[in-house]
Amino acid sequence: MLRVYYGGSFDPVHNGHLAVARAARDGLQAEVWLVPAADPPHKAKTHAPAAVRAELLALAVAGEPSLHVERCELQRSGPSYTVDTLTALRADLGAQAPLAWLVGSDALLQLHTWHRWQSLFALAHVVVVQRPDATLDAARLRQQAPAVLAEISQRWLPPDALQDSPAGGFCLLTLPTLRPESSTELRRRIAAGEPWRDWVPEAVADRIEALKLYR
Template identity: 75%
Template sequence: MRVFYGGSFDPVHNGHVAIARAARDALHAEVALLPARDPPHKAATHADAEQRAELLELAIEGEPALRVDRRELHRAGPSYTCDTLAELRADLGGSAPLAWLIGADSLLQLHTWHRWRELFDLAHIVAVQRPGAEVDAARLRAEAPQVLAEIGQRWLPPDALADSPHGGFALLPLAELRPESSTELRRRIAAGEQWRDWVPERVAARIVQLNLYRDPAVILPASSSSVRP
């Protein structure tokens, strides 16, 4: 079983790593994290593609069965999931079980993705549910009926996905409520507030070294060496 987890990772944080670990452990799979070069559903990223990929490599350093796949960085144009999965399917063959990992919030927007129904011809879709932000059939019926209509007959328990190469859908509960978000993390860094505990220490050190996400208008205290921004 191969699992692929795409995103802008702008920047990567502990919540991203927790999701990758949860998928690895629940699905007994290798998980590849794919930083997008040009995320089609989001505004321009705040760090460039290579910087985001470097931070991602640092975040998962030493984690078994987690790796970074940079293929979207090498492809011009928007980083459409359907194109990435088509490339992965060509590389890995038609019989390999593949799954694409998304957040539950993305599941509610799945019908807005480019050629979204074709995703199921290429891989399984696994939606991660954070405590307090659960998505069930009733919520899908109210907020994304197109998605419910598509996945209704595809719904499987996570451990059944490895029995077929593609076409299934599963929900993967995340046991621990994670506070991190990239948007809030960028805000904290820009404002000079505490943020280091939201990322692995290696990532924090590199963000500081590259002066990423900092608002130049914010002046840190003179004793900034003793401050954990």
């Protein structure tokens, strides 16, 4: 079965993250692992320690079929480079296991800035999630990331074909309609004392309050 890995800082996890993970699970008929970054190289310092963010993720996916937490980046020192994570996963799972790395459409525009980004395709498929009201903007890609556009143009696969090969493909996955949610706005709401609990699973909200996070 296809294994999908969904990386991020998850600072904190919210319902939008879970919707993406469920869409990947259902749309790709896959097992999905959410991968909290210990030291995300493309973001500023996180607001909660990696172990706490992973704990909140575990609470969020508890009882969710085929959703899991992968803590491998917490066990490695230095920046949490995706290519290093996939290299380790590939070593553990073998050369023939179908793997995919899940990114958002905004991240695709920055893919060429990732450490050894072209090596990603030798290790896994790349899946981009997009909202139903958005499309992959080839003109913007051509302007901002022409090398990425050239790379993915020769790798297109339909979602149901990803499980037939271990790596090397690229596909788009359309999300269900969602209200806009972001960890930045969630942290702001918590700090400001505005309503926020309905943005996260109940167990996550209870733990955030118990630990007095994001105040």
